[in-house]
Amino acid sequence: MDDITKTALHWPDAIYAQFRRVGIRQVGYVPDAGHSRLIELCVKDPNIHDVVLTTEEEGVGLAAGAALGGQRAALLMQSSGVGNCINMFSLLRNCGFPCLVLITMRGEFAEFNPWQVPMGSITEASLKLCGFLTYRLEEPDDVDDVVGGGCDMAFAGGLQVAIVLSQRLIGRKEWTR
């Protein structure tokens, strides 16, 4: 991919292109504004089982089952969802399941809702305590490279990798109603 194309890509498209490159076949998600474009791309892809979850912790089981069955899975969630997953993450560590989690941050830059702050402020630390390799993204131009590297560490290395998409990258939540 040349530089002009890379910067022209909207960052969710860059993530999706990496999903295609490494052959992600299952994507578990809870509906989320920050991930909405990526979710749309995955839902439209006939090679991807899009699995809408009632709570993020279901996605941990999904990823484990997919790996058992020989498929690669990615999980999309908001920072609050990380808190919902903590006990379930033990499944990944106990069995060495590869896992790629993409997390849209809330509770940091330009957050209007203080209720997002308690979990948002401990999201990265929680992931690290749970054994995840954690990479934070601030710049759209870094998304392709960092997500690509994370995919390789997860699926070639059999590791648990979290990519944290900062609230500044995602943009301010529109609060108009």
Add this chain to the structure above:
Amino acid sequence: MLDRREFVRKLLADRKGLAVVSGLGSPTYDVAAGGDHPLNFYLWGAMGAAAMIGLGLALAQPARRVLVLTGDGEALMGLGSLATVGVKQPGNLVVVVLDNQHYGETGMQPSHTRSGIDLVAVAKACKFVDALHVSEIGAASRVRDLVHHGNGPILVQARISNEAAPRVLPTRDGHAVKLRFMEALSKSSGQSIS
């Protein structure tokens, strides 16, 4: 009421290529007692995840039958996952809940099913193709038939007696169980492990 060991043994008889995920606690011991097998994935934790592991596996292996054997407490903790399964409608997934109406692992405290919370009704509301109660051993062959041939997703709530069975403990090494499972799957389906 069913004897849990006898019922599980009958379900797993002549299992062919059946993949089994067992929920933590007694269902894991029941599946181990029914005969250790490379296509058993035993859970010792991750309470509430059994049906979702079954879903991920069923989606990845659509030509293979997948059985989730779990307890009422484990199923209750993952109640939302029944809705998620209902959305995806995996035709090859069957969930059997061994319901003794109690939390056996923690001292036999009553579970929600003891108060009449009906997992079959929940499964039906979650668009499971079939959901049924069984409580007599004569139903085991019918349930086994559903496990192998029924159009899923199917949930069976099997009322077992709450007598404790002797513990039969499979390995707690999750890496070993996973690798053995994946190797057996790739051998029997001719697919490589990715």
